[in-house]
Amino acid sequence: MSASTDTIGDFLTSVRNGSQANKAVISVQWSRLREGVARILSESGYIAGYRKAEREGLPVLEVSLKYVAGVPAITSIERVSTPGRRVYAGYTTVPKVIGGMGVSILTTSRGVMTDAEARRQKVGGELLAKVW
Numbered sequence: 001m002s003a004s005t006d007t008i009g010d011f012l013t014s015v016r017n018g019s020q021a022n023k024a025v026i027s028v029q030w031s032r033l034r035e036g037v038a039r040i041l042s043e044s045g046y047i048a049g050y051r052k053a054e055r056e057g058l059p060v061l062e063v064s065l066k067y068v069a070g071v072p073a074i075t076s077i078e079r080v081s082t083p084g085r086r087v088y089a090g091y092t093t094v095p096k097v098i099g100g101m102g103v104s105i106l107t108t109s110r111g112v113m114t115d116a117e118a119r120r121q122k123v124g125g126e127l128l129a130k131v132w
Helices: 007-020 032-043 115-121
Strands: 025-029 047-055 058-065 077-079 103-108 111-114 125-131
Touching (some): 007 032, 007 125, 032 047, 032 111, 103 115
Antiparallel strands (some): 047 058
């Protein structure tokens, strides 16, 4: 685990690489934002689950990856907003991913949520990632 300026990008890459390598569980450094993203991936059915654990005195997030008939449940996971280029959207302009088949993950003043939840609560925020 190394220091990075884009911790969410690193987390998404770990999930993508782990599922491509058919890993059962991946482990990344814990943060509240990463746990929020993992919660949405779990609720949306893209990962089997997650839990906060401790390894060598440091908090880690263990993510159980999900496969459907041996194929990763995540077809693609993309970072939208990066440290060098932040992308924000109001609740009326939050993009739908593949016509609603996928999920956009946003961080808002009310926490991390999906595009559908942001529209329902009428809050905008920073577009973190798109998953399908």
